[in-house]
Amino acid sequence: MSLPTRLSGRGALLAAADLPLVRCFASEDSVGFAEEGAVVWYRGHHDRTVLMGDGEPRAVAGLFARVAAEVPVQRFTIPRPVLEELPEPGRPAVEGAWHWFYTRSAPPETPAEAACEWIDPVDHAEVDALLEVAFPTASSRPDGERPGMEWFGARDASGRIVACGNANTGQGIGPMLGSVAVHPDARRRGLASALTSWVTRRLLERGHPMVALGSYAGEEATHRLYRRLGYRDVHVLCSGRMPAA
Known part of the structure; x- marks a missing residue:
């Protein structure tokens, strides 16, 4: 053949x-x-x-x-x-179906983005602990063994990391966002939207032509959030x- x-x-x-x-x-x-x-x-x-x-x-x-x-x-x-x-x-x-989203445009800035930042590796243990509570089935963790994986997050007034996610650019991939999670105590404050908006803009400012992410089929509320930020789900x-x- x-x-x-x-x-x-x-x-x-x-x-x-x-x-x-x-x-x-x-x-x-x-x-x-x-x-x-x-x-x-x-x-x-x-x-x-x-x-x-x-x-x-x-x-x-x-x-x-x-x-x-x-x-x-x-x-x-x-x-x-x-x-x-x-x-x-x-x-x-x-075994699994998920919506693949991408955007080439920077989302509008939101007030909650003031709490967003890149997470230093010294704080990766705190990110791992957050994922254990907020997203235990996350596809990736900050283990330090995947080149091109950067973690970002948001802190509350006490300095505690209450939301996180990662951007994978290893081997030319993506950037692909993943493991976006918010602590149960910090939900309904717009942090997931703020994190996604903040990191999308930062990655586009670096010169990446697009930013992508995935979301499991059936998570309609999450899909609506990404579409509001300008992401298009052209593939399941x-x-x-x-x-x-």
Whole structure:
């Protein structure tokens, strides 16, 4: 089963298909393939290889299936319409679905942003303790082992960190925001909105062309918050484990 010319690295993939999803997730070590209407690539993530794709759903599904037959990958993350174009026998099972948002515009500033700041590594233990209370299933923690991961947060009047999140720019990814959490005692004060607005503006000011984030399907109140800040959810992404060969 023949594949198009192999594309190595983020630059080559963007040259072939400068799509928002590619710009967010194609890392420096990514390898991929592109043909009319489709781009598919794979990259390392948490000691696993993840296969991704974007473009016209039917074209992406065809290329995705061919790459999956030739390349040993453990995981996948693709737009739902692409998944639905894959043939039913052998279609990978979905373990999670989430809305992928991105923006290229700075949100308006809000008063609550006065409490927001970048969190110094010496305070990462406090961030970890906050996540344990506010978001124990967060996908990332401040363990200091992921280059390109910056943490930000908000403090209350006593100086305690009551809200946090991270921005991942490692290996050219993103920036992708994650693990945004607010302590139960500090909710309904607009801190989640303020944090997202504050860090989005800071990252765009650094020269990043876009900022992205993910939110689980069904979290409509959270989705409305991000849309109010100018984020667009152009994809519902489906993730899961690839079938054993």
